[in-house]
Amino acid sequence: MHHASHIPLTPAELTDETLIGATVYDQDDNKLGTIDHIHHSAAATRVVIDVGGFLGLGAKPVLLGLDQIDMMRDAGGRVLGVTAWTKAQLQDLPEHRD
Secondary structure (H helix, E strand, C coil), X not given: CCCCCCEECCHHHCCHHHHCCCXXXXXXXXXXXXXXXXXXXXXXXXXXXXXXXXXXXXXXXXXXXXXXXXXXXXXXXXXXXXXXXXXHHHXXXXXXXX
């Protein structure tokens, strides 16, 4: 998948309704996981990504700053994110617990 033609989300589109469920990919277009939920604060917006697993089973929730993910829409309107993090790096992060 080539992301150069995808449309970056505007700040107004960075809402829970838009982001939750979005698939996150690495720079090589490998699927890393999906955005499960979002933490908003005055300092930063952070997202919880469920990494790995199959059909939601065995996935590890990790916390990542939204500023570390380029959120965009593909030609079909599907919201997705691309990050410089690799799956191995995300799996090395501590498990996020609310």
